[in-house]
Amino acid sequence: MHEKLEKEALWQFGGYGFLVAVTMVMMFPIYWVVVASTLPQSAIFAGGAGELPRLIPGSNFLTNAEALAARPEVDFYRSMLNSLVIAVVYTGLALLFCSMGGFALAKYDFKYKRALFMGILGTLLLPTNLLVIPLFLLVSNMGLSNSYWAVILPWAAYPLGIFFMKQAMQSIPDSLLEAARMDGASEFQLYYRVVLPSMKSSLAALAVILFLFQWNLFLWPLVVLREGKYTIPVAISKIMSNDMIAYDQLMVASAMAIVPMFVVFILLQRHFVNGILGGAVKE
Template identity: 65%
Template sequence: MHEKSKTEALWRFGGYGFLIAAALFMIVPIYWIVIASTLPQSAILSSSGALPQLLPGGHFVENFQALQSRQYVNFMSSVWNSIFIAIVYTVLALILCSMAGFAFAKYEFRFKKSIFAGILATLIIPVNLLVIPLFLVMSTANMTNTYAAVILPWAAYPVGIFFMRQSMQAIPDALLESARMDGASEFQLFYRVAIPSMRSSMAALAVILFLFQWNMFLWPLVVLDTDKFTIPVAITKIMGQQVVAFDQLMVASAVAILPMFVVFLALQKYFVRGILSGAVKE
């Protein structure tokens, strides 16, 4: 019994050690970006061989003002564009994915399995192959350089539909039948029965959708002009100059990371619960 406890303790120690090392591996680069955003460029590019500075400096405001003075990109406009697009996209995609997931989980209709398989099959198509056809569609509809052009093509996100379908299957059919007997319409079953019981799953999906749209680069680069650039595109414009201003680049990267942390921290208590909610099916 003693040997078993010792073995379990060693395994637990190794597991926690691995998790701590993995967390540090991911956190240290983010921490360095935040620290570097407060340093002058000379400190960032120092080649004296000394260890990099690990404490914040006092140049964040100067770096931010220099970033804002750039003529080729309005960074704060890019921040607003990214926030607006990500929030609107997340709300719209949550509505569409939850409705589709409810239909695939709780209704029987012709070609149901084939349609669902077709939706999942789109996941294997590289985004690069879709750029030209989507651009031609948006150009024909006179929607280029609009927020809608970035939001609409990905609103019915296949991963979101699959995730909500798996989660909706956990809703007991008896609960829906009881609501039907009480006179609830099919739409009332969705927003009064299914949605309240799927809050954790929808919160988890909201994090996934927000990060997906926030980090999107290629499609906004193709379909948007300078005045509507998102943060990833604006950052590439900073990197694409002949002389890269690393102090300004670090400020832009730190600002880009902040909303992702805010969204995840706000919904973290629902995230794991929502991810696992579809793992057990009645």
């Protein structure tokens, strides 16, 4: 019995050690970007081929950040504000549409419901590049080009979000909804007062997914936005488009782009895990 416990403890220790090692390997590029953002350009690639990069932070972060702000081809900090506004508004709007769509598909029976759901899932198979031209023509005809709404609206009813909320809302007992109806609740009150409070973890998990999706979106903002409205990924691409890339400034920009994603994930981490488990496929 004692030997069995020791063997189990050894396997558990080895498993945790393996997970820690994998985590360190995955986090190392992020750590190096943060360290490189504090170094002058001459020190970033000071080592020769085959040598480890410098892993100790320097003191040049503010200098690099000031040089980044002075770049004439792109206003990086304005781009960061643009990304923040777009991502926050998009996340709120997409949560509304996805939760409503998921509620309808999970708790209502109507004609062609299955066909509609299959159509929504089918859009997940389409590459984003295939949608650029028709969406651009649609946005142009609506007069929304070079605006925040041009980036927000085309992805507001996110198919993956609708699928996720449908699967999560299937866990709500029908008897709970019927009891609320008997108490005189309208369909909107069912959604607002019964369904949404029961879905807090799933909504938080979806909020993380939606925020990261919009924050990292590159091709569509590049197509519909112009200078002054650029988002973070487009601004970083402009920094990299010069013949002589200022890697110190590029690393500062990359490090700053990472921060909001970490903040959102850390704040919603517990809800994210619970929501992912709650939104797992049940069919």
